[in-house]
Amino acid sequence: MSDIKLFKLANNTVQELSGTTDTIEKSVQVLFERHLEALLGVRFLATEFVTTNGGRMDTLGLDENGCPVIIEYKRAMNENVINQGLFYLDWLMDHRKDFQWLVMEKLGKAVADSVDWSAPCLICVAGDFNRYDDHAVRQIQRNIRLIKYRRFGEDLLLLDQVTSTSVKKPVALPGTVELSPSVTRYKTISAVIEDLDAAMIDRLEAVRATLSALGDDVQEAMLRFYIAFKRIKNFACVEVRPREGRILIFLKIDPVTVQLEPGFSRDVSKIGHYGTGDLEVTLSRSEDLEKALPLIQRSYDGA
CATH class of the missing domain: 3.90.1150.20 (Transcription regulator MotA, C-terminal domain)
Known part of the structure; x- marks a missing residue:
């Protein structure tokens, strides 16, 4: 994150604050999940959600538009977290009922009935991304956001959305999704x-x-x-x-x-x-x- 610098101004002096990224993925994940709505506008649903094919999603949530969100945290520069997240996103689209049951358990039936499947999103969080990550995301017609983070001491957290891609047309869904009468009219x-x-x-x-x-x-x-x-x-x-x-x-x-x-x-x-x-x-x-x-x-x- 060499392109962003943070300075403290006090007593006519300028001091550059040294930013760090946690090497232990779980600490970052816990921090985000504890304050998910404030940081990303996402309501928390589950951590380490196990899929039927043996996968394990880091964080599962519902964004402010009522769309499903998968959040994956990149542990190492060479980890292909984007492909992994897309694999989970495809699984989620094929198991919409499982997700809606989870929403109903956590947030109630009304919220579950109004889940919007037209724009599911993958958010990848890391201390840094490389140019290949950025290029790969721009070639994929899915809703993907790459977010860098950096911590400055104990009380400052910086988020930088370095890349975001979106599909301007709603995602075509196989089959049908049952909706409440108030939504379908x-x-x-x-x-x-x-x-x-x-x-x-x-x-x-x-x-x-x-x-x-x-x-x-x-x-x-x-x-x-x-x-x-x-x-x-x-x-x-x-x-x-x-x-x-x-x-x-x-x-x-x-x-x-x-x-x-x-x-x-x-x-x-x-x-x-x-x-x-x-x-x-x-x-x-x-x-x-x-x-x-x-x-x-x-x-x-x-x-």
Whole structure:
């Protein structure tokens, strides 16, 4: 991690803090699992989850979009943790019922019924990755994130998402997944987009291009009912309401800190909605996107 340096400023002096990575994988795994939601936006489900083919997943979780997440920790530079994680990801897709039973046991039936299989993700955590890891991930059409970590003393932890890849179309699932009636009565975002007229498609593509252009670390995921944009965590979730001619963006901003404008922005912290974020921004015209940019940038910076 030679490209990142951390300095302590005190008494008109500058001191570089020396970062370290733990050589014992388990200590890193325990640290992440203990604070998984705060660090990665993932709810913890299981550690050392044993598969029916004799494999053992390091950490299993559910991200803030309700998608399955496998986290693997790289012990050595020559360990092929990416291929191992992809092997587990394929197993998980073939054993969805096992995962949903686990979610039901840990988080309840309502959460299990709403598991979104359209964008399962593999997160690989390591003290460092090599150029071959980065190249390999970019060739694979799966949702994969490579995250470096470094510790500075006892109280500082640095995370750096060095590579992230995403599949913009939902993963095609073999067979069917039983969903609760409250979930199945709504059209998926993919179906909604297919029915959009040319004007709405242009507006939606402008929104997607604007959000993706905020930084090289932006990852787009087409989920069941919305499109999520994230860095390490979500910073924007996009829904489309074609009958009303509106595009909704949910941002991770405290609505109390914003001068709300009727018809453009509102507090949805106590209103149920898909995706994450307590501030809803409504784009009714093409011009509204430019108006929303400061809020979008603020949510991105906070992610």
